[in-house]
Amino acid sequence: MFILKKFGQLIVTVILVTLFASLLLELLPGDPTEVLIPSGSDQQREDLRQELKLDQSFAVRYSTWLGNFATGDMGNYYTVSSDRPVSDRLWQSLPVSLLLMFYAQMLALFFAIPFGVLTAYRKGTWFDRTSNTAAFAMLAIPNFALGFLLQYYLGVKLGWFKTGGYASPSESPIEHFQYMILPTITLAVGQIAIYMRLLRSDMIATLQQDFILMAKAKGLKSKRILFRHALRPSSLTLLTVAGLNIGTLIGGALIVEVVFALPGMGLMLFEAIGRRQIVAFQSMVAVIAILYILVNFAVDLLYTVLDPRIRNANKS
Amino acid sequence: MSVQTPISGLPTPSGTPGAPKLLEVRDIVTRFTTDRGSLTAVNGVSLSLERGRTLGVVGESGSGKSVLSRSIMGLLPRSNTERSGQVIFEGKEISGLNDSEYRELWGDEMAMIFQDPMTALNPVMKVGLQITESLRFHLNMSKSDAKDTAVALLKAVKIPEPEKRFSSYPHEMSGGMRQRVVIAVALACGPKLLFADEPTTALDVTVQAQILDLLAEQQRERYMGIILVTHDLGVVAGRADEIAVMYAGQIVEQAPTALLFSEMKMPYTEALMAAIPKLTDASHTRLAAIGGRPPDLVNPPKGCAFSPRCPYVQPRCHEESPTLTPSPTAPEHLFACFYPIGSPETEEVRLRIAAQRLMATAPEFVAAPAKTPTPAEQSPVPAPPEQTEGM
Ligand SMILES: Nc1ncnc2c1ncn2[C@@H]1O[C@H](COP(=O)(O)OP(=O)(O)OP(=O)(O)O)[C@@H](O)[C@H]1O
């Protein structure tokens, strides 16, 4: 029942998102084939127009794409020399983006959790105030600006990390790390601030609870009280926002990938728009929407791990 | 525990040569810094307790009972709090300890039971773990020993199917069962001193009695000293050896239980007595019996703190504040009142006030029969001829 509901939600979302995205592309003026194969002959263009059903209505084009997509055909990526299936490129770029977002999320939580917990515990002290000021500063820096700054200082001037390009972890783990570290930091910085502030306010509320005083009256160490007793009940909002934030993260990843020339979904999407790859664009947007929903589904499942009371509510 | 260290500069507690008392509290004052100014929540409280005995602390909401227990235990937050006075636990001054020294005592030597079992247990932790964690920390038990002990504890507090309950979450249990778990947690390491802060206020009347019986039974078995905090004199009536009545952060009357009930001296105690809930009342009913509101602890009234609400107030009460002094007839009975109940010189005052009050309310009753009630208005029970008797 739960699964069925989620599945229905998934289909509706994918349709709405792709419909909206392709309508936007539809608004661009001019003949897409001029951009797709700028040096192609009139005959080649006519063939492409036929294939893309450009002479037919938007509804027909959209439903054809949808039908193909549902059967696993994501269409072609058109270039002058040869047409490649979109799925090929997708399978190359998707892991890059997923890894980037995963690393960024982990890095953000790695800093946000201890800082959120400790600033709540030390509420009002200079440590709390300094951390909050730092968080606001981090929030205020736009992704791309931070990306350029890191690229320039740590990459170009100091030469510690690579400033653009990619190597997969199976090829060379060290190079992978060198390529990914700056994009990860760039993407994580804003999230650290958001997560830390959220956790801090929820922790402050939890620390007022009777069961925390009871844990203290048991003689437990502060570390155990904070991390074993208070953290879990305080992390539900954090989890929700982390799930919802996937949207922001995808947007951020797009920009960061462009800045660091990381061949992920963002860069590919960026290219697809520029080159009027309507079909590829629709397919990628659909994949991203599906991912987004799957992540939120995972978040729902995580809730029940974090809070046993929700587990029971779901059962009944 | 370990060897008792005698406190230098303090006289040995009277009447107990050699073995020091379990708990001796002297002149505790606890103030909070609030936006409105300094709030005196506990104002010079002294008390003492032996092992195996129960001290009832009674007072209305806001009288400082919880703050007093937490002050003694050292559980108050350090910021915005100012505490003075001495707390001598087994002959050792503990009020100056730091948190890591306190941790040796908390849970191990002294424990606390909280008012609301719905909020006192961690909602996302299995109850078993909530018991074993202090066993493992204080007594260095192995995992399996701790589990066996915890199951035995659950059994001792009369939880059915203790092995199964060990891996339940709090929300899967009723309020009464949860309070039993809270008690099991408190008893886990065998404390010598137990603070029970309104342990039954949140529970149904029938469950209340069961929980109090359980506490009494465990006290006998473990020879604990208990400080039983409540706003309900009825709760401590049959359970405490001695009762301290608190008002506005002070003890205003203190006596062995039987003596307090037979010869109460303070008008406030009398009001509390009238407020004992009857068995017929619905549970959780808030007591409205004492007119007026507790005093503002930031700006307490001049003179006797109870004077704005006291039915027997005299001019002197607004000027001077009475101190806690032993009764001339029974030195173990202390009270703080200029015009205590039962003293011959105030009985006249008392009667006059009672008469005035009666007269003030009488016209209603006189006027009532003049208006002939319609059959619908008539109560099914025939009214007694002299309604004023019910006053
Ligand atoms: N941390 C605090 N900061 C400021 N004021 C406090 C704090 N804790 C308690 N107080 C105040 O101290 C007074 C005594 O509170 P306390 O909780 O001891 O009352 P109580 O007798 O236990 O009442 P109840 O029956 O409601 O539990 C109250 O006026 C309360 O507002």
Ligand code: SF4
């Ligand atoms: S001192 Fe006066 S005001 Fe205070 S309780 Fe006694 S009679 Fe009432």
Ligand SMILES: [Mg+2]
């Ligand atoms: Mg209280």
